[in-house]
Amino acid sequence: MIMLQLFLLLFSFNLQICLGDNEKTEGKMDTNYMNQQAYKSLFAAKRREHIETAEKILHLNDYAKQYKMVEILGETIFPAMKDSKEKLEKANYIPQSSPFPTDKNMQEALGVVLESIPFFGDVLLRLPDITKDVYKRHKKDWVPLFKWGMEFCQNSTFLFTGHHSTQLYLMSQEIGLIPEDPEYENPFRKSSEDPDIKIKLKTKSKKFKKGPKLRTRNEL
Ligand SMILES: *[C@@H]1O[C@H](CO)[C@@H](O)[C@H](O)[C@H]1NC(C)=O
Numbered sequence: 001m002i003m004l005q006l007f008l009l010l011f012s013f014n015l016q017i018c019l020g021d022n023e024k025t026e027g028k029m030d031t032n033y034m035n036q037q038a039y040k041s042l043f044a045a046k047r048r049e050h051i052e053t054a055e056k057i058l059h060l061n062d063y064a065k066q067y068k069m070v071e072i073l074g075e076t077i078f079p080a081m082k083d084s085k086e087k088l089e090k091a092n093y094i095p096q097s098s099p100f101p102t103d104k105n106m107q108e109a110l111g112v113v114l115e116s117i118p119f120f121g122d123v124l125l126r127l128p129d130i131t132k133d134v135y136k137r138h139k140k141d142w143v144p145l146f147k148w149g150m151e152f153c154q155n156s157t158f159l160f161t162g163h164h165s166t167q168l169y170l171m172s173q174e175i176g177l178i179p180e181d182p183e184y185e186n187p188f189r190k191s192s193e194d195p196d197i198k199i200k201l202k203t204k205s206k207k208f209k210k211g212p213k214l215r216t217r218n219e220l
Helices: 002-058 063-090 104-126 128-137 139-155 162-175
Strands: none
Touching: 002 063, 002 104, 063 104, 063 128, 063 139, 104 128, 104 139, 104 162, 128 139, 128 162, 139 162
8 A cells, every 4th residue: 555655656756747847848948949030030130231231331432431330330349249258158158059048138148249240241341441440450359259259150050051151251251260262352342353343252162062152242
């Protein structure tokens, strides 16, 4: 009789743990996954806005104004990234393996890095001479953050695939993190021979199979 009671007790106890655990894990996974999916749509919308902003800066056609805008942009995003880096590191967030955060503060910190880097890239690729000049003048603060942020984005493979990943590759070449592919050409550089030639930013598909080739300014 005692054995039976013990058995029932253990059994129901185990069953409870199992159900409880399952509910917890599945519920949590779903929330993380749903948050991640929701963020992906938000990211796509933000990317469009950032590209639009970069295009606006490009079309100002006024060197001093463009310079000022790029500087303001950098002075806004780099301190924000620094803050976020601290938060993410404190929470031991690892881009390759951590689940998408459910905490609003952490989501925000993550978003700052995942969005600032490509936004800076939009400007870097369209206004390479100005952006690199501003970047060099702030190199003490910005270079380590930029390198970290680039790695962080590259490691965030749930998000940076396809053209998002191609952009990181182009940025790395433009800023000199990696040697330029012989076929890499940025028509927005002052030194670029003919800004009106159709073939614009090119990448060798051999080295970069994942993403589409960027050929024209419009594809940036
Ligand atoms: C990115 O991943 C590499 C390889 O796992 C790792 O060495 C590096 O620290 C990671 N960087 C960031 C910022 O997560």
